[in-house]
Amino acid sequence: MKAQIVIIGSGNVGTHLARVLYSKGHNILQVFSRTLSKAEELAKKTEAEAIDDLSKIISSAELYIIAVHDDAIKTVSDQLNIKGLVTHTSGSVSTKVLDKHKRYGSFYPLQTFRKEKKSDWKKIPFCLDANKKKDLDFLEKVARSINDNVYFINSENRKKLHLSAVIVNNFVNHLIGVAKNLCDENDVPFEVLIPLLNETVKKATKNNPFDVQTGPAIREDKDTIKNHLQLLDEQLYRDLYKMISRSIAQTNFGRETKI
Amino acid sequence: MKAQIVIIGSGNVGTHLARVLYSKGHNILQVFSRTLSKAEELAKKTEAEAIDDLSKIISSAELYIIAVHDDAIKTVSDQLNIKGLVTHTSGSVSTKVLDKHKRYGSFYPLQTFRKEKKSDWKKIPFCLDANKKKDLDFLEKVARSINDNVYFINSENRKKLHLSAVIVNNFVNHLIGVAKNLCDENDVPFEVLIPLLNETVKKATKNNPFDVQTGPAIREDKDTIKNHLQLLDEQLYRDLYKMISRSIAQTNFGRETKI
Numbered sequence: 258m259k260a261q262i263v264i265i266g267s268g269n270v271g272t273h274l275a276r277v278l279y280s281k282g283h284n285i286l287q288v289f290s291r292t293l294s295k296a297e298e299l300a301k302k303t304e305a306e307a308i309d310d311l312s313k314i315i316s317s318a319e320l321y322i323i324a325v326h327d328d329a330i331k332t333v334s335d336q337l338n339i340k341g342l343v344t345h346t347s348g349s350v351s352t353k354v355l356d357k358h359k360r361y362g363s364f365y366p367l368q369t370f371r372k373e374k375k376s377d378w379k380k381i382p383f384c385l386d387a388n389k390k391k392d393l394d395f396l397e398k399v400a401r402s403i404n405d406n407v408y409f410i411n412s413e414n415r416k417k418l419h420l421s422a423v424i425v426n427n428f429v430n431h432l433i434g435v436a437k438n439l440c441d442e443n444d445v446p447f448e449v450l451i452p453l454l455n456e457t458v459k460k461a462t463k464n465n466p467f468d469v470q471t472g473p474a475i476r477e478d479k480d481t482i483k484n485h486l487q488l489l490d491e492q493l494y495r496d497l498y499k500m501i502s503r504s505i506a507q508t509n510f511g512r513e514t515k516i
Numbered sequence: 517m518k519a520q521i522v523i524i525g526s527g528n529v530g531t532h533l534a535r536v537l538y539s540k541g542h543n544i545l546q547v548f549s550r551t552l553s554k555a556e557e558l559a560k561k562t563e564a565e566a567i568d569d570l571s572k573i574i575s576s577a578e579l580y581i582i583a584v585h586d587d588a589i590k591t592v593s594d595q596l597n598i599k600g601l602v603t604h605t606s607g608s609v610s611t612k613v614l615d616k617h618k619r620y621g622s623f624y625p626l627q628t629f630r631k632e633k634k635s636d637w638k639k640i641p642f643c644l645d646a647n648k649k650k651d652l653d654f655l656e657k658v659a660r661s662i663n664d665n666v667y668f669i670n671s672e673n674r675k676k677l678h679l680s681a682v683i684v685n686n687f688v689n690h691l692i693g694v695a696k697n698l699c700d701e702n703d704v705p706f707e708v709l710i711p712l713l714n715e716t717v718k719k720a721t722k723n724n725p726f727d728v729q730t731g732p733a734i735r736e737d738k739d740t741i742k743n744h745l746q747l748l749d750e751q752l753y754r755d756l757y758k759m760i761s762r763s764i765a766q767t768n769f770g771r772e773t774k775i
Contacts, residue, residue, distance in 0.1 A: 436680040466696060
């Protein structure tokens with residue numbers, strides 16, 4: 258199938274989506290950005306028309322994908338006068354903000370994008386939703402033209418998924434940063450830890466992580482915890498270490514523990 | 517080279533080490549466990565003698581590897597009357613606890629082991645230390661018979677490395693558990709998050725994680741943070757979410773932020 262698509266937004270998500278949809282044979286009719294040069298750059302690569310004025314968006318496309326900042330989605334949507342299916346790509350915004358339109362939904366690729374880096378679209382899951390069954394079928398076809406990791410997730414569950422995504426992406430990244438920082442400050446090679454980190458993720462995704470939890474917190478090994486706290490120079494990271502240790506212990510023992 | 521080795525301890529680390537050293541052609545002379553049947557099980561697989569009495573440990577081996585719980589290392593070491601090189605496998609205990617012996621050191625494989633699962637020894641880094649240069653050379657040869665990820669790390673730095681290992685292993689595992697728990701409770705398929713998690717780790721290990729940090733905390737996006745906190749049923753995980761978000765923001769802005 259070949260869908261007629263308008264992409265609204267030329268940031269990371271808009272850029273990556275427009276390019277992969279174009280590469281799969283879909284027609285990218287228009288690309289919108291508030292900055293014309295950005296729209297033009299992407300439009301050139303996708304044989305689309307570049308526009309910087311929402312009123313110029315044509316009404317004949319089948320699918321409109323709004324890929325702008327969360328807090329701008331409603332404003333953008335409200336300015337569109339079209340009949341086609343209007344979707345956004347946000348994990349945390351309800352599709353209800355699009356309900357000015359008769360047909361609306363979610364086209365949410367669950368991945369962290371960087372504009373300058375190619376994305377591995379074979380693995381990126383699509384979380385889809387629509388207020389009409391036939392539109393959901395249509396979104397499924399568009400998503401499946403890219404890969405088969407397709408999930409139907411309503412707005413309420415998508416918000417929980419997004420929260421989980423923040424935990425496994427933003428929070429895990431921060432912890433890796435804290436560990437790297439500690440290594441760098443002490444001339445300990447961080448690379449030593451990479452096999453362990455990879456094994457951790459492998460193990461945690463093949464089991465229930467709570468069942469395979471190890472470490473001083475779950476052993477209530479107060480000496481090691483005390484030693485670790487002394488090694489951390491910053492109060493912030495001592496607080497962080499204590500909080501996560503408390504969370505590990507309390508999750509395991511089902512009661513508060515003094516850490 | 518073919519080393520004459522005694523393994524003291526038949527837990528996860530002792531078992532995995534004995535078996536890989538045996539497979540690389542070293543002579544495992546004895547295997548010790550307080551539980552004779554455990555020593556026998558491992559001894560059978562490594563053509564070693566099984567013992568459950570520390571006084572029976574022979575004095576003619578070149579290398580003694582103590583792989584017991586951290587708090588038992590000193591007690592075990594103090595009971596040994598031998599001339600060879602005595603090492604332990606702990607990340608957090610100083611080699612000083614072995615200083616009853618003239619020659620002592622560290623033979624620390626940085627990985628999380630499970631007894632029932634084969635370990636990928638090609639990737640597991642060895643962190644070595646010894647109080648005599650020629651013993652360090654000897655340990656290096658033994659380690660290199662397994663793989664070339666060999667590092668020389670003194671006790672002080674090894675403790676910092678161990679703390680970093682707790683962060684990237686135990687703490688990251690816990691966060692993945694919290695995310696999975698949230699998905700399971702809401703019938704959201706956790707598998708949707710696995711590609712994101714893998715990409716997160718890839719990105720964090722190829723960059724400085726603090727430089728590629730994204731998410732609501734670093735954007736000071738209070739609405740999203742508020743929404744996320746409302747989605748978490750347990751006070752424990754709300755506290756955890758707030759603490760990590762505060763740590764992300766403060767690391768980035770270099771000042772306290774209200775989250």
